[in-house]
Amino acid sequence: MVGETTIPLRVQSVTPVSAGVTELVLVADDGSDLPSWTPGSHIDVEIRPGLVRQYSLCSDPDDRAGWRIAVLREPESRGGSIALCERVRAGDVLTATGPRNHFPLHESPRYLFIAGGIGITPIIPMIKAAHEAGADWRLVYGGRSEASMAYRDELGRIDPARVLEWPQDLRGLIELDQLLAEPQPGTLIYCCGPEPLIAAVEAKSAHWPHKTLQVERFAPRPLTDVPPNTSFEIELVDSDEVLVVPPDRSILEVVDEAGIFVLSNCEEGTCGTCQTTVLEGVPDHRDSVLDEDERAANDTMMICVSRALSSRLVLDL
Structure with a gap:
């Protein structure tokens, strides 16, 4: 998103909350209230410079004194999780952009929350909001083992009767066939976790009403039937430029080379940071952020991965 600024954040605490998961509480370095946010x-x-990672807020949106994130230590990662879990200490200062929300909680009388592992983090404030609104809700929470599943006690304090824990070492994979067999009228499904879980939930809930399922991915969705990359033009209305995007370059790379700054992060279509308004043309959407209707509207795109189906795109850049 063009124009976003960074916020200096002081690390107030660093706390292990389960096997492999570390919680960080972040406060404004100047002691002011942090920006508001929604579940x-x-x-x-x-x-550190050049190393930016996306983390869901899992604290209370009404508490603007601090933000809570939880980080899964991934030995095979590119260094972000290891740095936060092992090297960052209370008193250190980090910077962040946001908050932004591509996974909003829509009003509904009933919710089915399905979380896997660290995917519980965006679900926690959703459950609290649903509970406070008096909605009927249920959580199915899976993980490799009970020891690896963060915030079990906190979730149990909200309403233990509505929380079904599903540690894989004791119960195997979540029985989605049974869970999603019959569509429930007026129910929204929210799912976050590893790609195999999300893909399975998408498949098993395909017979539910349109837009019942809302998901957030931490990794790019698998792409099928992707057309080969070809060259196309982009017209930048604010910059009054027309640029060519060759087959082996992304739109983001081309505009950056032209000296036009667009804030970006993941460069794999999962974070939504580089979302750009499309004024004319037909994008070839390859992101993991927009839903089916948003892609069909063709009025916005993630320029780090998405391309063009038309010969020219006119962008609000």
Whole structure:
């Protein structure tokens, strides 16, 4: 998103909350209130120059004194999780952009929340909001083991009767066939977790009403039937330029080379940071952020991965 600024954040505490998961509480370095946010929001944390990672906020939106994130230590990662879990200490200062929300909680009388592992983080404030609104809700929470599943006690304190824990070492994979067999009228499904879980929930809930399922991915969705990359033009209305995007370059790379700054982060279509308004033309959407209707509208795109189906795109840049 063009124009977003970074916020200096002081690390107030660093606390292990389960096997492999570390909680960080972040406050404004100057002691001021942090920006407001809604359940499903995330921030982009700059761990060091050039290393930015996206984390869901899992604290209370009404508490603007601090933000809480939880980080899964991934040994095979590119260094972000290890740095936050092992090297960051209370008193350190980080910077972040956001919050932004591509996974909003829509009003509904009933919710089915399905979380896997660290995917519980955006779900926690959703459950609290649903509970406070008096909605009927249920959580199915899966993980490799009970020891790896963060915030079990906190979730149990909200309403233990509505929480079904599903540790894989004791119960195997979540029985989605049974869970999603019969569509429930007026129910929204929210799912976050590893790609195999999300893909399975998408498949098993395909017979539910349109837009019942809302998901957030931490990794790019698998793409099928993608057309080969070809060259196309982009017209930048604010910059009064026309640029050519060759087959081996992204729109983001081309505009950056032309000296036009667009804030970006993941560069794989999962964070939504580079979302750009499309004024004319037909994008080839390859992101993991927009839903089916948003892609069909063709009025916005993630320029880090998406391309063009038309010969020219006119962008609000």
